[in-house]
Amino acid sequence: MDDLIIEGSKTRPYVKFNGRTAMLEIGGESYPENAMEFYKPIYDWLDLYLLKNSEREIIFTFKMIYFNTSSSKAILDILDRLESHHTSGGLIKLVWLFEEDDEDIEESGEEFIDGLTLNYVIESYDD
Amino acid sequence: MQEFNLYQYYKSAKKNNIMLYFKGAVSQEILVEIGLMIRKKFSVEKQIKKIFGVFIELAQNIMHYSTEIEYSKRDNINTGIGIILFAETEDEFQIIAGNQIDNSKTDSIISKIDIVNSMNQDQLKEYYKEQLRTDSEDLKESGSKGAGLGFIDMARKSKNKIEYNITEIEEEKSFLELTVRFKKENG
Numbered sequence: 001m002d003d004l005i006i007e008g009s010k011t012r013p014y015v016k017f018n019g020r021t022a023m024l025e026i027g028g029e030s031y032p033e034n035a036m037e038f039y040k041p042i043y044d045w046l047d048l049y050l051l052k053n054s055e056r057e058i059i060f061t062f063k064m065i066y067f068n069t070s071s072s073k074a075i076l077d078i079l080d081r082l083e084s085h086h087t088s089g090g091l092i093k094l095v096w097l098f099e100e101d102d103e104d105i106e107e108s109g110e111e112f113i114d115g116l117t118l119n120y121v122i123e124s125y126d127d
Numbered sequence: 128m129q130e131f132n133l134y135q136y137y138k139s140a141k142k143n144n145i146m147l148y149f150k151g152a153v154s155q156e157i158l159v160e161i162g163l164m165i166r167k168k169f170s171v172e173k174q175i176k177k178i179f180g181v182f183i184e185l186a187q188n189i190m191h192y193s194t195e196i197e198y199s200k201r202d203n204i205n206t207g208i209g210i211i212l213f214a215e216t217e218d219e220f221q222i223i224a225g226n227q228i229d230n231s232k233t234d235s236i237i238s239k240i241d242i243v244n245s246m247n248q249d250q251l252k253e254y255y256k257e258q259l260r261t262d263s264e265d266l267k268e269s270g271s272k273g274a275g276l277g278f279i280d281m282a283r284k285s286k287n288k289i290e291y292n293i294t295e296i297e298e299e300k301s302f303l304e305l306t307v308r309f310k311k312e313n314g
Contacts, residue, residue: 010159010163011155011159031183031187032155033155033187033190066176066179066180068180068183068184068187069184069276069277069280070187070276072259072276073259073276076259076260102176104176104177104180104284111252111255111256114256
């Protein structure tokens with residue numbers, strides 16, 4: 001399957017989905033005018049990828065700097081897909097990164113993950 | 128323009144410590160530029176990301192929900208018109224946003240804000256998680272952009288109540304004014 005690469009902008013996160021290595025990453029800023037429109041192709045790619053890769057481990061990384069409330073729904077929709085892949089036997093590792101001392105992003109990671117059963121780590125990084 | 132007195136306007140803005148304001152169609156471009164300006168200008172402020180976040184929610188509210196609309200031929204989209212102000216006093220930052228709404232929406236806006244204002248930070252956290260799920264499902268059904276989450280987020284980020292004021296303009300329209308205050312940390 002082809003990679004999904006979207007360059008980030010002031011208001012849109014970057015997307016680096018490497019199909020071959022199964023390393024999928026989204027990061028940066030997310031407050032597009034229409035979040036659902038932006039995230040739609042990401043869901044579509046992910047749905048197909050998860051379907052085709054039920055045997056191997058997939059590492060999904062979020063490295064967000066800021067996201068608005070409509071984007072938080074989009075992030076939840078991604079997590080729901082990962083969780084459902086996990087509960088149906090797929091191998092997922094979720095990595096939620098926050099910049100050191102950014103309590104908002106750290107806490108939002110904890111909130112998103114609360115209630116999920118997939119494997120995850122929440123880690124800080126130095127910029 | 129006869130009734131508009133620029134000097135009075137300037138004086139009033141100055142007296143109320145208004146650092147910047149914008150009145151017009153709040154397009155994505157405008158919002159990005161003002162947002163980045165705030166982020167740069169107050170980059171040393173500890174709460175800057177929270178202030179920026181509240182600004183974005185308020186500005187996108189105007190963009191999506193104002194009933195006064197400007198049509199952009201170039202982009203073929205409708206953009207909400209409103210006014211947004213940013214003020215700094217000795218002990219706080221204030222973001223004030225105003226736009227027209229339909230009177231039919233008034234009650235639901237008031238009740239959403241009143242619920243948020245009745246909660247403490249722990250309750251808001253739980254309510255956010257709950258609404259994130261609910262709104263997600265609503266979204267698929269009704270295409271609602273879910274302003275409820277925005278209010279919860281603003282109350283959490285500012286650690287303050289959301290102040291509102293609604294002025295009836297005419298039979299079907301009102302002017303909604305929202306104020307969010309941030310207490311400066313360490314005085």
